[in-house]
Amino acid sequence: MQAFDQIQELWQKHEVEVKVSADEMLQQVKKEVNGLKLKSALNILGMLASFIIIAALWIFFHFESWTTHVGISITIIAIGVYTLILYRDYRLISKTDFTVHPKEYLSNLKTYQLNRYKLYNSLYWFYVVALSLGLIFYFVEVLAHLSVTLRFTAIALTFLWMLFCSTILRKAVIKREKERISLLIEKFERISGQISE
Template sequence: MKDFDSLVGIWNEQKTAPQVDHQKIIDQYKKSREKLSLKFWKEILLMLPAFLIVVYLWFTFSFDFWTSYLGLIMVAACSIYFIVVQIINLKNIADSNTLFDKPKDHIQFIQKFRKSRYIQHTRNYKIYTLFLGLGISIYFIEFFYTLNVWLMIGVVGATIAWFAVCYLYLMKIYINKEEKKFTEMIDDLERLNNQFKDEA
């Protein structure tokens, strides 16, 4: 009988889910949010110089072809779009303060935010890349008539290679890292929410 009681005790211990440290998960979640916000700020600060270079080119150089101005407008529009999207993302994170009031709603917010980010990285990024590539291509028409042929081929080849590396390789790494971070955040919050349910 004693052995049976011991076996039941061991079985119950295995069935019981380990308690999570509330404060540890909350601190970890806050750090994840801060890192995400910091990433958005870095991307804004990296895009600003690109936009300022386009503005500088517009007002400093006198181009022979109207296509150069059209190309610059398209590149500037892409830069502005990127900055605006990141500002919206920052605002969404700043406005999401439902963690302590309504944890379940907050988990839904993170899931919705994750979905919107995935759309930005896939469908929207394709349109953004196409528009940016077209803008740069139109801008290059000006140099087709002035640069050495081999130099022009080198510049165009390097630009296409850079777009290919970003689209086919770097963007996949970027998406995977962000998806992993969102999964960790959601898993932690769901564990915390489930534990509060168990304790209620």
């Protein structure tokens, strides 16, 4: 048993250094950067689609209560601001060619990481509060036409959906994105290290 422990200890101390060529790592980084850009672009397109759908709802349906107009206005403003923030971050990672200017791109990627942290923490709660206020004002008129059961169901489902998005889904997205961006930064630092050697 002692021999096994010694072998296990020796095995744990043994480190194998994996050498990956700069070209292979560059191909991996290029794939991950394109994936990050695509995900960011899809987020922007989703927000723009939401903006357009809500604006069309506002334009093509006649609402009698001023609260509905206030609710839709708040919602559209929140979505618009959040979309602009997403677009700013997208430009940050897409404006520089990482193969030509790796150090500048690495700096932009670190800024992007900080911006995403702010987006998922303080700015996210601004967005949730604004959407909640918008929905509350919107529901004043819309829910007045429904039965008590349907009112309660609509409010409960909306509350549960926002709770799910604010807790479980948000934490999963933050964790996955943090790991992905940190890994990308680490790869860029390794590539920069190999190029400077």
